[in-house]
Amino acid sequence: MAENERPDLGAMVMRLGRRLLAMEQPILEQHGVTMWGYVVLTALRDGPARAQASLAAAINADKTRLIPVLDDLQKRGLIERDPDPADRRVRLLGLTPEGRRLQQAVQAEIRAAEEIMLSKIKDQAAFVRALGELSA
Amino acid sequence: MAENERPDLGAMVMRLGRRLLAMEQPILEQHGVTMWGYVVLTALRDGPARAQASLAAAINADKTRLIPVLDDLQKRGLIERDPDPADRRVRLLGLTPEGRRLQQAVQAEIRAAEEIMLSKIKDQAAFVRALGELSA
DNA sequence: TATTGTTATACTCTATAACTATA
């Protein structure tokens, strides 16, 4: 019974998730961006998106709850959001230079905080790799 | 830039959390218990709790959102919930034999499903240990 | 008629505040 004495994976993952979220919150606030805003900026970092619906699917969000996020990011000049000339129903989404700068700045701080957290455990590389595989 | 090419920890942990939750859902439903109900049964497995508030704190829940959960578990004979004779304001909480059986049955199935998931990665033991440390 | 994006609405989850009963 002793070797089975650990919490369920789900419980541990959830607790870690809450902890990470709490760690990121002040960083995001300091840069005036919400978690969803940051998620969108990060999703657009590697390339523009065609259509809001596909972006929503990519980040596991409902298309309707993306809209206020995009409104805000656009209003602040962090993303471009233009009708596709070929099909004016769809919106072409991409980062502005300032959006890219903000994403990089926030991500750098988050990564630094993650490193501090990870430095407390032994098998950092194995953990991160396994986490990547399990969440892929 | 290539070695930095991984999602943020938070994103990966959240995705894995969603996946684990989806995995557990059918097991919980099959046993007619909600996630919070299972969390309560599991918290009581290692010993009774004195006062609902301390139980709530132990599982990171608000005391008010515990009440319908306890109502249901009690009505189904899975927990005992009696006023403390020494201070009749507080409720003494514990598992009934049937509650203990249900907790064990559900947990066994969840562990089995976890094992299948974990079997796909290489450093299982290291991952679980690191996860335990980071979430502790 | 079908599809993209938007708005309006409803629903779920959670927390806050008011209440009761004991002390």
Added chain:
DNA sequence: TATAGTTATAGAGTATAACAATA
């Protein structure tokens, strides 16, 4: 008066359904 538990209410967050624009 203070505390444990409960109930009522309100607030986020999210999803569903109706709508407008374009194809």
